[in-house]
Amino acid sequence: MELRFKVAARIARPVAEVYEAVADPARLSGYFTTGGAKGRLETGAVVTWDFADFPGAFPVQVIEATAPSRIVLRWDGTEDGQGPYQTTVTMSFEPLEDGRTLVRIEEEGWRPTQAGLEASYGNCQGWTQMLSAMKAYVEHGLNLREGMYA
Template structure:
């Protein structure tokens, strides 16, 4: 069984605006990376994302970027349950997962955003970690929609 998932949302903004809300570190920091993002998402770059619920900045390798259409990232896998889950403990793993984000224009000024993550080992700890990441990406899409459409930061003070 291959461990992977896909989450999606429709955002009522043009693809360029939605893409920039992810690629631009200042915009991403306004609604998702609660500890901040450093570096624009450009192919060949390594940027950092920091989250209050997972302290410590994560290096994020930018593998591919097609402006306004696609972003492909790789980052270190962890295995186990998230520390913010009672009794949860994650441990670093010696491999990376791949995250693919697609931005598809629909209905004129709307965008379908799809996020897929894949590449976990096939074991229980990796399965648990994939569930946590699936939750995180779904939350990211909700936060993106609330922020870009209504100026609301859903994650403000959620973790500190």
């Protein structure tokens, strides 16, 4: 059993602007990384993301950052008694004919264990929420996560 998921959303802004909402740590901190993001998403970089609901900064390895179309990240999976491992997150940004951007996020690489399954569900929820929060932030300047966890 391969544990992976895909989520998607359409954002009513041009693709370059939507890409920057993820790549730029100041913008990402405005709607997603409630504890802050440090470091721009550039190929080969290791940045940190901090979340109020999961205190402590997470290192995020940037495997690929190709503006304005694709970002590939790796970060630690959940410990399951078999030692550490990483999952891979692939984000794609596709311009649509009407000027909107289709954002797709896929994550894969969990071990086929109960702990891996539970972690994948949690991350699927988190990425879905990220897309909703990004839509509100980029289109309307609203931070849906502000005060949600603190």
